[in-house]
Amino acid sequence: MSKIYEETKFLMKKYGITANKKLGQNFLIEDNVIEKIVESSSLTSEDLVIEIGPGLGTLTKELLEKAGKVICIELDNRMISILKDRFFMYKNFEIINEDVLKVDLNKLIRENKEKDQIKNVKIVANLPYYITTPIIMKLLEERLDIESITVMIQKEVADRLTELPGGKSGGAITYTVYYYAEAEELLTVPNNSFIPEPEVESEVIKLTLRKKPVIEVTDEKKFFELIKVSFMQRRKTLLNALSNSTFNISKEKMEQVLKDLNIDTRVRGEALSIEQYAEIVKRI
Numbered sequence: 001m002s003k004i005y006e007e008t009k010f011l012m013k014k015y016g017i018t019a020n021k022k023l024g025q026n027f028l029i030e031d032n033v034i035e036k037i038v039e040s041s042s043l044t045s046e047d048l049v050i051e052i053g054p055g056l057g058t059l060t061k062e063l064l065e066k067a068g069k070v071i072c073i074e075l076d077n078r079m080i081s082i083l084k085d086r087f088f089m090y091k092n093f094e095i096i097n098e099d100v101l102k103v104d105l106n107k108l109i110r111e112n113k114e115k116d117q118i119k120n121v122k123i124v125a126n127l128p129y130y131i132t133t134p135i136i137m138k139l140l141e142e143r144l145d146i147e148s149i150t151v152m153i154q155k156e157v158a159d160r161l162t163e164l165p166g167g168k169s170g171g172a173i174t175y176t177v178y179y180y181a182e183a184e185e186l187l188t189v190p191n192n193s194f195i196p197e198p199e200v201e202s203e204v205i206k207l208t209l210r211k212k213p214v215i216e217v218t219d220e221k222k223f224f225e226l227i228k229v230s231f232m233q234r235r236k237t238l239l240n241a242l243s244n245s246t247f248n249i250s251k252e253k254m255e256q257v258l259k260d261l262n263i264d265t266r267v268r269g270e271a272l273s274i275e276q277y278a279e280i281v282k283r284i
């Protein structure tokens with residue numbers, strides 16, 4: 001058994017913790033997975049790490065050793081006292097007892113960059129799986145001043161996030177990720193690397209934020225709305241998906257736009273590249 005398995009069992013017993021499934025609590029117990037997450041985050045003393053869902057603090061401990069500062073955001077207040085107990089001697093440790101989706105991350109980052117010797121901000125986490133997508137969307141869409149996002153998520157979602165737009169396992173979110181970041185899959189993690197075991201396989205991925213979006217888009221709101229609507233009925237052609245939707249364009253106009261761009265009018269939205277979506281939006 002790994003050192004972290006023993007430590008997790010000990011902490012759960014000491015503090016009388018049973019995992020709360022509703023909060024997506026699956027505690028990581030594999031030393032090599034922790035090592036891989038920390039190593040691929042390339043931490044230095046000039047980095048601020050924001051850790052989402054520290055739980056019992058398994059990953060936190062390694063982050064505190066490497067980063068200039070670690071701010072943990074944890075919703076479960078049972079964990080707050082455990083973390084304070086474990087890490088009170090670390091001057092670079094801070095904790096926020098809040099739902100990450102409600103935290104003003106832009107403000108948090110700005111304030112920390114002003115007052116500390118922080119150059120880069122990195123997000124590192126073993127995410128609660130029931131809200132993986134809203135968290136990733138928040139991290140990207142709020143245009144945070146961050147360098148990278150290294151997270152453990154469900155393998156199926158990881159495949160979607162790291163796929164290239166137009167690829168087989170892609171979804172609307174594939175385009176969002178690609179627009180803002182470069183994505184890579186780092187490590188597949190089997191179910192038995194956690195207590196309790198999740199029902200799905202997991203994967204560690206890293207998103208490195210681009211300095212600016214991968215393409216220029218004339219109307220970002222319309223661009224993402226068009227992609228979203230196309231994927232809502234992904235088995236239909238783009239024309240049919242749009243005519244059954246709230247997206248404001250006539251079938252005739254859209255048909256003309258596709259023809260002008262030399263795109264087959266029977267195309268499905270899932271087959272379009274990000275550049276093609278941008279071109280379509282430019283003309284409507």
Ligand code: SAM
Pocket residue numbers: 023024025026027028052053054055056057058059073074075076079098099100101125126127128129131
């Ligand atoms: N980091 C720990 C580990 O690797 O063992 C725990 C990871 S566990 C998969 C997810 C953690 O996210 C839990 O500690 C859970 O309480 C916390 N969590 C769940 N929902 C949250 C939310 N909305 N905001 C912040 N933390 C949340």
